[in-house]
Amino acid sequence: MATHNLPANDRKISIIITSYNYEKFIRTSIDSVLTQDYPHVELIVVDDCSSDSSREIISSYDDQLTSCFQEVNQGHGAAFNRGFAASTGDLVMFLDADDFLLPNALSTAIEAFEMDTSLCQYRMALVDEQGHRFDVFPKLEVKFDTxxxxxxxxxHSGYYQTTVTSGLIYSRQYLTQVLPMPSEDFRQGGDGYLVSLAPLYGPVTSSEIELSGYRQHGANHSSFTNQLVKRAQWRIEHNQMRHKAIIKTAVKQQRAIDDNFYFNDVGLLSEFMCIKLFSESTPLFSQTTHTDLPEQKSTPSRTTIARQALRNLWQENISVANKLILAVWWLSIATLPKKAAQPIYSWKVLASSRPALISRLSKVLRRA
Structure with missing residues (x-):
């Protein structure tokens, strides 16, 4: 049944929880779906060959959900593929097992999902390991691109301002055109593949509704900010895979993309700068770069990276005050000696490392 033929409150949604060794959180995630007040919900849980008690917990809900147990660990993308193949909803949401839906958020989120769009983006409550809220993600001063x-x-740049897995709802019409995804390319970050292609298949919209709790804890991939180089290298390689998918689709649809568009991505340039500051010996690009990606240039200098970032910063969907403070940040990490630039770089990516004065300034800017 086509999504656009259904009234908003009659659309069926498939919630696909993907889990790997999250026995500590999986019950909360499942219960958050089962207790929603929206009547047309299908719950599918894909376990990616967990070695803890996750499977036993999932099996205890067998009469309330569809379980899919992978026989070998295949990663995030393969779990998305498996869950979608088992789903029947007009709308589809992938929910990480360490996250959870906020109470009764689904009905208002679905009402905000506009007809004939490929994707709707939502805010999330940023919560700690115990589930206590301490912020919102993305931060309120960051506006979604739509x-x-x-x-x-x-x-232009291979990305747009969006969010992560548990803050996204897709139309089935869109997903049938891009899934299954190349799972080996996206063993982590399957949401990166899906959001990267969404604007090429239909309008992307957004809502200020808070849909889910986005948990920050020591076991998830998004929290290893104390391992800056590892995080930066993973993100660079992940972007290579995203770019490969974007280029393939753009060529198929006869769309023009900017030459070397990855150098127009301010976020990716930040990862390049991290490599330059913290690990001179680590290449900016993987040695296994795919031949169908644009030719990679030699490693640019800090000054070159910053100059390119400043050129693109003014296109970001943030306030002028935030653009100015980011411009100062880029200039500082590009021109100061490495020992002085390293802590300044960390202030942006790890809030807990900021001096009190910088933290207060950041809060003021969020209100600007």
Missing amino acids: QQRAENKLL
Whole structure:
């Protein structure tokens, strides 16, 4: 049944929880779906060959959900593929097992999902390991890119301002065109593949509704900010895979993309700068770069990276005050000696490392 033919409150949604060794959180995630007040919900849980008690916990809900147990560990992308193949909903949401839906958020989130769009983006409550809220993600001063802006920005820089897995709802019509995804390329970050292609298949919209709790803890991939080089290298390699998928689709659809568009991505340039500051010996690009990606240039200098970032910073969907403080940040990490630039770089990516004065300034800017 086509999504656009159904009233908003009649659309069926498939919630696909993907889990690997999350026995500590999986019950909370499942219960958060089962207790929603929206009546048309299908719950699917994909376990990626967990070695803890996750499977036993999932099996205890067998009469309330569809379980899919992978025989070997295949990663995030393969779990998305398996869950979607088992689903029947007009709308689809992938929910990480360490995250959870906020109470009764689903009904208002679905009502905000506009007809004939490929993807709707939502805010999430940022919570600690115990589930206590301490912030919102993305931060309120960061505005989602939507509609034509999202498409234009994607073709210019290979990304647009969006969010992560548990803050996204997709139309089935869109997903049938791009799934299954190449699972080996996306063993981590399957959401990166899906959001990267969404503007090329239909409008992307957004809502200020808080849909889910996005848990920050020591075991998830998003929290290893104390391992800056490892995180930066993973993100660079992940972006290579995203770019490969974007280029393939753009060629198929005869769309023009900017030459070397990965150098127009301010976030990716930040990862390049991390490598330059903290690990001179680590290459900016993987040695296994795919031949169908644009030719990679030699390693640029800190000054070159910062100059390119400043050139693109003014296109970001943030306030002028935030653009100015980011411009100062880029200039500082590009021109100061490495020992002085390293802590300044960390202030942006790890809030807990900021001096009190910088933290207060950051809060003021969020209100600007």
